[in-house]
Amino acid sequence: MTTDDTTPQSAEAGEELARVHYLRPEGQDMPAVSDAEVVEGELISDEEYRYRTSQKAQAIARYKGYAHDAVVVGRAVKTVATHQHTKTAGKAVISAGLTTVQGVESWGKRAWDASTMGVYRRQIKAAEASGDREALADWTERREQAVERRHKRMLDLPGLAWGTAKVLVGSLAGCVALVLLVGLFVQFSGTGAFIDVVTGVLSAIRWVFTAIAIAWTPFLMALPAFVLLAAYREGRKRGQAPAWLATAREADADMAIDETTIAKALEALRIPQISAYLKQGLPLQFLTPARIDGRGTHAVIRLPAGVTAEKIARRRADFATGLHRLAKEVWPTTGAEAGILDVWVADKGALAEGAGEYPLLSEGAVDVFKGVPFGKTLRGTPLLAPLMERNTITGGMPGQGKSSAARVLMAGAALDPTAELRIYVPDANFDFEAFKPRCSRYIMGAEDERIAEILADLTDLHAEVQRRGELLIRYEIPSVTRELASKNVGLHPLFVLLEEAHVAIQHPKYGGEIAKLLVDIVRLGRKRGIHVLVSTQAPTKDSMPRDVTRNCSNGIAFAVGDHVANDALLGQGAYAAGHRATELIPGTDKGTAVVKGFTGERSDIVQVYFLDVAKDHDQITPIIERALRLIEERGAVPGADRPVPEIETRDLLEDLDAVLGKQPVNAADVPALLAQYAPDWTPYQGLSGKALRELLAAEHGIKVPSTGNRYPVDPVTVREVLTSRATADLDEDETT
Numbered sequence: 001m002t003t004d005d006t007t008p009q010s011a012e013a014g015e016e017l018a019r020v021h022y023l024r025p026e027g028q029d030m031p032a033v034s035d036a037e038v039v040e041g042e043l044i045s046d047e048e049y050r051y052r053t054s055q056k057a058q059a060i061a062r063y064k065g066y067a068h069d070a071v072v073v074g075r076a077v078k079t080v081a082t083h084q085h086t087k088t089a090g091k092a093v094i095s096a097g098l099t100t101v102q103g104v105e106s107w108g109k110r111a112w113d114a115s116t117m118g119v120y121r122r123q124i125k126a127a128e129a130s131g132d133r134e135a136l137a138d139w140t141e142r143r144e145q146a147v148e149r150r151h152k153r154m155l156d157l158p159g160l161a162w163g164t165a166k167v168l169v170g171s172l173a174g175c176v177a178l179v180l181l182v183g184l185f186v187q188f189s190g191t192g193a194f195i196d197v198v199t200g201v202l203s204a205i206r207w208v209f210t211a212i213a214i215a216w217t218p219f220l221m222a223l224p225a226f227v228l229l230a231a232y233r234e235g236r237k238r239g240q241a242p243a244w245l246a247t248a249r250e251a252d253a254d255m256a257i258d259e260t261t262i263a264k265a266l267e268a269l270r271i272p273q274i275s276a277y278l279k280q281g282l283p284l285q286f287l288t289p290a291r292i293d294g295r296g297t298h299a300v301i302r303l304p305a306g307v308t309a310e311k312i313a314r315r316r317a318d319f320a321t322g323l324h325r326l327a328k329e330v331w332p333t334t335g336a337e338a339g340i341l342d343v344w345v346a347d348k349g350a351l352a353e354g355a356g357e358y359p360l361l362s363e364g365a366v367d368v369f370k371g372v373p374f375g376k377t378l379r380g381t382p383l384l385a386p387l388m389e390r391n392t393i394t395g396g397m398p399g400q401g402k403s404s405a406a407r408v409l410m411a412g413a414a415l416d417p418t419a420e421l422r423i424y425v426p427d428a429n430f431d432f433e434a435f436k437p438r439c440s441r442y443i444m445g446a447e448d449e450r451i452a453e454i455l456a457d458l459t460d461l462h463a464e465v466q467r468r469g470e471l472l473i474r475y476e477i478p479s480v481t482r483e484l485a486s487k488n489v490g491l492h493p494l495f496v497l498l499e500e501a502h503v504a505i506q507h508p509k510y511g512g513e514i515a516k517l518l519v520d521i522v523r524l525g526r527k528r529g530i531h532v533l534v535s536t537q538a539p540t541k542d543s544m545p546r547d548v549t550r551n552c553s554n555g556i557a558f559a560v561g562d563h564v565a566n567d568a569l570l571g572q573g574a575y576a577a578g579h580r581a582t583e584l585i586p587g588t589d590k591g592t593a594v595v596k597g598f599t600g601e602r603s604d605i606v607q608v609y610f611l612d613v614a615k616d617h618d619q620i621t622p623i624i625e626r627a628l629r630l631i632e633e634r635g636a637v638p639g640a641d642r643p644v645p646e647i648e649t650r651d652l653l654e655d656l657d658a659v660l661g662k663q664p665v666n667a668a669d670v671p672a673l674l675a676q677y678a679p680d681w682t683p684y685q686g687l688s689g690k691a692l693r694e695l696l697a698a699e700h701g702i703k704v705p706s707t708g709n710r711y712p713v714d715p716v717t718v719r720e721v722l723t724s725r726a727t728a729d730l731d732e733d734e735t736t
């Protein structure tokens, strides 16, 4: 109650007590009161009134204060409750609780599955649904075998328990006997008393029991926490929090790869046939259920009718998101049939480091007959590249790792002191410079002279192939062996790298001859200890003779654009059979290749070791220096004493001068005259009249005129150019 305003009430009330103080809320005017009205009130003195009003004011102030505080607190609570951090923390707490519950549920399901053969049951149902009789029979048989195995285990159980009990009792008896023996020994040898040994052992046992008793209570107290933690971990792997509980962290959470998660990831691709199939409540048919395989999980799935594995492989990145993995961690490939999906999913982060360090970086040598280190399969198994009696072709889009792979192979070969290395790089590419001291021949550059040198060298190599053939006959062996290779009889292993091979093969002047020689060398060389490694981008029939690709039993395919290049590298029919480098993603899969011929498998996916050639991180030079030290004892670098072959050159104008008489000759008839004049000079062999005209115009400035349908090559013009060239040479000699 508050009294605030005053109104005179009656004269009799006296001056002191005659005031009536109305009771009303502060700040409100009191209604006018007539004399006749009865007013409820209390008579108080002014002093009392002042006292009371001051009390009231204080109370009001206090009330106001409380009200304000309440508003502030209310606002604060609202701010905190609706703040992003609180929401996230709240979600995290609920999510953790839910995950733990899901973990317990998962244990339950797994126990139920294990006791009822759930995996087999589901697959049988799936096989029935898809009408796959073969799979049905297979899974039914597998279930029967599993039931039988379990039955046998149950029968064995009493025997096992009895055996365990016997072992325990026996061990106990053995320990007692040992203590007694030690006691007796101590007693009789005079080193102590029998009883001391026994009491010592008893004290030790007592101590152990006391320790267990002390640790028992904390252990029991902590046990529920451990169980909850384990359930939480299980829930993280198997459960899935509702979307509204997802926090930013979830995106990075690990996900166990099993039949359920694979099916969910496939479903998320929204491929109509898969969606329709799963909508019927049918499980996907797993020909191989998801199981740990190396550093990942492997599964084979028969896809619903109408979906090819290739379709999934093409959407690898989308598929990977459903499995909480990077695209490069998920490897869907075509299985035995177009509709069978073979998928391998790496453990999270397992492939992040690539193949890891090259194993021979700082020590070790190689026997090329056993293979050279090449990389690691996705499953994490180190892989050796077999080299002897083989040739290798490497290909892929630019920048995906071809040169690096060739370096790794050649570095391995360099570390065998019996091996000879020849490297040809028909391009301005310094990637192989560090190998130079270890090579018997090294040619680098895209100029015509360099290509001519490569041709001369291959001609020489061709002769060596023949020579080695004769040696094999002399030693009566079908192919070079380690023993013979080490004997210095001219049958040592010889590794020839032709980098950017298409540049040499498609060279307008020397390409044809280079291609022909290559075919012969790869065909005949392998039994004779010669391994050719050709590296190219996308082999086509023009850039790589089919006889070369056919004779390369090692194929290394980095990301390629189409099935033609794929099959040229991995063998005829590889694409159709699901061995596809087309499914490698350029950039993402840099350094990863599909290889054929390395293991018993038709193909393997390999992360290739990487050897840097950067100036500030040159890893090749130390290897080459080590390789040179290894061969020091044997003398020189194998093959280095071989003379550099002389390059045969011919002058077209001089040859024309010789073959042309006085009259002009039709250009189409001239190549035959040239070929007759210099039968060993291969560039004249396939020369056409048109090519001759182009050559004369481009290289000698002689334009053959067209008269009707004929192009007469005028000997006078040819001889004029020859004369002016000779005088120009003379002038040049005089000035120098």
Ligand SMILES: Nc1ncnc2c1ncn2[C@@H]1O[C@H](COP(=O)(O)OP(=O)(O)OP(=O)(O)O)[C@@H](O)[C@H]1O
Binding pocket: 354, 396, 397, 398, 399, 400, 401, 402, 403, 404, 405, 590, 591, 592, 607, 608, 609, 610
């Ligand atoms: N095995 C690997 N591991 C990691 N990174 C690699 C690997 N191979 C290649 N790379 C990376 O890719 C880059 C290009 O490699 P490389 O020069 O071997 O490609 P390329 O296919 O030969 O290209 P080009 O056709 O343009 O010569 C390298 O500099 C390196 O950064």
